[in-house]
Structure formats: structure tokens, C-alpha cells
Amino acid sequence: MRILFLGDVIGRGGRDAVAAALPDFRRRLRLDLVIVNGENASHGFGLSPEMARALFEAGTDVITLGNHSWDRREIIPFIATEKRVLRPINFPPGTPGAGSVILTLADGRRAMVINAMGRLFMDALDCPFRATEDVLTRHKLGQNLAAAVADFHAEATSEKEAFAHVFDGRLSLVVGTHTHVPTADHQILENGTGYMTDAGMCGAYDSVIGMTKGPAAERFWRKMPGERLTPAEGDVTISGVFVETDDATGLARRIEPLRQGGRLSPTFPEIVTMTD
Template identity: 75%
Template sequence: MRILFLGDLVGRSGRDAVTAALPNLRRSLHLDLVVVNAENASHGFGLAPEMARALLAAGADAITLGNHAWDRREIIPFIEQEPRLLRPLNYPPGTPGRGAAVVDLAGGRRALVMNAMGRLFMDPLDDPFRGVQQAIAAHRMGQGGTVAAMVLDFHAEASSEKLAMGHSFDGKLSLVVGTHTHVPSADHQILPGGTAYMTDAGMCGDYDSVIGMEKGGASLRFWKKVPGERLAPAEGEATISGVFVETDDATGLARRIAPLRMGGRLSPAMPAV
């Protein structure tokens, strides 16, 4: 199975770049599963239903969120109706939506996609490690299993917590990929047990910015240490950032992992087909 995960999509620049590129990426990379984190899609804060619909129509099989999940309140009724839109699974019981879903793919295959949020320097949610363990308990990967692959978007601030998550589920998941910091890390690897891992997929947005936001206002907050006007996304050309993984059909574990970067300011990287 060929999987593409795209990191935090920021503002109109990121939205337009991803929706324009996804159809061709699906064809050229022969993708079976595409997951996009879109928690910053709406002016940098949250996701509107019409934006989710556009991403799904462009070729995303699942959309994940994070700490800005509820910034657009109209997403609450929508997330109850759309099983392919996931919020962190370690929100308290009774929170709208779901944190894990089995996604139907072409050829009759299925994949389990999960979204969890870290607790270091983040909101004090329920334990994400136990949450992931519970989410995968009913599934088995690979040939003869319930799903062909299992993918976790771990939305977290601390690289230590992300690495701990990767090693904790090494050999049990196809991919553990971090989001939230908006900067692509250079540590993409296959862990000893066969799980593909990357500390942060980066963002899909304008990198002439402060993690996707207009750099003047964002920088001023560090100079003056007082809130200024509401931050706005940078609107220059976006770089699409993410990670490509190819799995073994027999086991669901990773055979190959490679970064993907295209457009904008960062050096390009395109997985070989």
C-alpha cells in the first residue's frame, strides 16, 4: 500500500496548493491512502465544513485535526456526520466526533486512521498512549487482517513525546507521524519493528512566515510580549510538505519512507515511483 500524509494545512495558501496538487499526486505516486491534517485551514485557526468537503473531493481519504479542532464551531455538527474527519481520540468521552476510523479504499481494502494529541505543553487531555492502544485493540494489520494499514497522526509539541509514541507502537502501526510544529523534521525512518516514523511532517503553507502566520505580527509578539492584532496566515506561495510510505501487503509494516516537499521556498523532495 502507498500512503501519503500531508502536514498541517495553513490558510488559503495551503488549501489552494493541496487541493490543486492532490489529484495529480494520487496518479503519479499511485497512492492508495491520503491523509491530510487540516486543523489550521481556516485563516490559520480551525476548519470549516466547506473546506473539508473540498479536500475530500480533491482526493483526501481522511482529514485529521488537533488543538484547533473547535475554533470553527460549525465543524461540530459536521464532524458528527462525516466519519472521515477525525479529532484527537484522547478528548474526554462525550466530545463530538471520533478519533479513529476505518476508511474504505479502492480495491476493497481498508485502513485504520487515528488522530491523537500530546500532553506536554498542550491541553491536559486523556492519555494518548492508552487511547491509541484501545483504538487498535480490535484490529490486525496485513493479509488476512481487519485492515491493510494503520496510520497515526500524533499532534504534539514535544519531540520526546512523539518519539516515545513511535517506539511504543513500533511493529504495531504502519506509520506514526507528528504534526503541530509546522517544521518538517529530517528524521524520517523505519523503526526496528517496521513502523515508519517522522517527528513532524511540516506544514502545507507559506514558509516565508512564522510557522505559517504573517511574520511581522507574529514576530512583534516576541518583542513586546503583549497580544497584538489577531494573527493572519501568510499568503505567499505554499510548500506542500508531508511524508510518503510504502507498506508490505503481507504485514502492513513499512518497506519505504521518504519526505515529500514541493513548491514554495523549501528544497524539493519527491519520492521515487
């Protein structure tokens, strides 16, 4: 299975860039599953229903969220019925929406996506490890799942790495989001799980993690609240990670970063077509 995960989409610039690029990505990479973190898609804070629909129309299969899940209150009734938009699985019981979803592809293969959120330097939530473990005891990679991907939305690299090693061999891919900076540690772990600490963002990198530089820097310089942060304008880099899994086991056999446009050095996975 060929899977593409795109990091946090920041504002209009990120949405427009992703919407324009996804059809081409799906064709060139012959993608089976596209997952996008959309928690910053609406003006940098949260996700509105209409913007979720636009991402789906562009070719996204599942949208994950994070600590900005509820910044747009109109998402609450929408997420209660739209199962392809996930909020972190370790929100308390009774929270609207779901933290995991299983999709059945056109060829009958089943893929699960999990959205979990870290607790170190983040909001106090239930344990993401236990919540993920509960799902994986009921749905097993290589048995009733052809692939399983976890978006671990967390601040601390150590917590992301620990999460990946705990579930190594039980997930196709663990990819981190939230810090908006792509890491260079994409790898296949000992037991076959693909891992990347942070997928980066789909936004303008001439910024402070996607936000306009002046107001963001002023908060650190003056230690006083300033004007509301807004997404930076300018050339957008689409950042993410591509994974190809083994159909028999569901484990990763290839993982590569994807970066296109904007200021960061570009890299794009190559798909080799076998010919006689």
C-alpha cells in the same frame, strides 16, 4: 499500499496549493490513501465544513485535526456525522466526532487512521497512549487491517518519539504534526513502523510557522497581545511524507519525505515501474 500524509494546511494558500496538487500526486505516486491535517485550513484556525468538503473533492480521504479542532464552531455538527474528519482520540468521552476511522478501499483492503494529541506543553487531555492502545487491541495490523496510520499532534519531540516506539510494529506509520516544520528523521523503526517527527506544513515558509511575520514576532518582542494572527501570503511549500507498506504485514517498507513548491528544497518520491 501507498500512503501520502500531508502536514498542517495553513489558510487559503495552503488549501489552494493542496487542492491543485493532489490529483497529480495521486496519479504520479499511484496512491491508495491520502491523509491531510486540516486543523489550520480555515484562515489559519480550525476547519469549516465547506473547506473540509473542498479537501475531499480534491482527493483527500481522511482529514485529521488537533488543538484547533473547535476553533470553527460550525464543525461540531459536521464532525458528528462526517466520519472521515477526525479529532484527537483522547478527547474526553462524549466529545463529538471520532478519533479513528477504518476505510475500505476499492480493492477491499481496510486501512485505519488514528488522530491523537500529545499532552506535554499542550492542553490537558486523556492519555493518548491508552486511547490508542484501546483501538489497537481491537484492530490488528496484518490481520483485519492492511495499514494503520497515526497522526500524533504534539509539541514535544520526545513525546512523539516515545509514542512511535511504544506502537512500533503495530502501526504502518506514526507521523507528527503541530510544529509546522518538517524534520529530517524519516525512518523505519526496529519493528517496522515508519516514523517522522513532523511532516511540516502546507503553507508559506516565509513566515512564523505559517503566520504573517510582523504580528507574530511582535508578540515575542513586546510580550503583549497584538493584532490577530493571519496566514502568511506568498509561495507555498507542500510538505508531507510518503510511505509504502508491505501487503502481507502492513508494516512500512519505504518512507520518503515530499516537499514541493515554495522556499524549501524540493524532494519527491520516485515510483519505479517494473518492466520485463
